[in-house]
Amino acid sequence: MNSTVVRALLARGMLAGLGAGVLAFVFAYLVGEGPVDAAIAFEEAGSHEHGEELVSRSVQSTAGLATGVLVFGVAIGGIMALACCFALGRIGRFGARATAGLAALGGFLTVYLVPILKYPANPPAVGDPDTIDQRTALFVLMIALSVLLGIGAVLLGRGLAPAWGNWNASTAAAVAFTAAVAVAMVVLPAGDNAPKGFPATDLWEFRLASLGVQAVLWAAFGLLFGYLAERVLEPGPARPEVSALVG
């Protein structure tokens, strides 16, 4: 019985992730491709070392972009669905939708927002190919730290809540998380510089677009998955009437 619920939620999580990926792809195509093209133009103006194109720009910016964002959405959806299965009924008196929403918010913060504050998204032309190993390792380390500290903060908050009350416990957990993240950011080495002459506005536009892509993806996932999960977990008596009215 319980295993069936997990399976149902996992499938819906991946489906919600796919839907969120479609929206994020549309956003990325409309808003993100401009800054990417600007960065590639800068790169090509500076050097001609690029050989023949393996994948053309028009494919990279459409089918390639869609593949990457959709697969990312499905993967995040699956992982978050499993995380929600664990979180349901364990993080406080939250229903299915609120749990999904809070999990998506937590995921967005710890998997994307906190790590990129230290190691921001970089457009083509920014980042030395010789340091890709180190940059990848540091980025993954930053995500792992941020996720683990986030889980630690939730456990701390749950532990303090009976004695301190929900508000104070949540505040203490948030402060502890922020302080620990700040220490990690100070200790870890800095990221790469942009090449000389790279326009600061292009860099900012690219990073803002990247933030937008991820925000759309996580928000859409939280809302879609919350809706689907609620129908699995809380089939209330009022619901058939509502669906009959809506049609």
Add this chain to the structure above:
Amino acid sequence: MAQSTAAPTPTTPVLTPLPVRALVPWAVFFGVLMLVLLYFVGAEQGATALVSGEGVHEWVHDARHLLGFPCH
């Protein structure tokens, strides 16, 4: 939602946690599978490569940049 606020007893039903025992097989198998997908979107043919060449990297190039992963 409007119905539940109008109801005389607007108590949120407390969800019973799913037992960890029911969760583990799914989490292990699909967790690993999803991480492999993330690896291929985010890092394959960057710092490490399972498939030779540049095809995977070039195909997901724009997504990798815009999702925030380090890329070449």
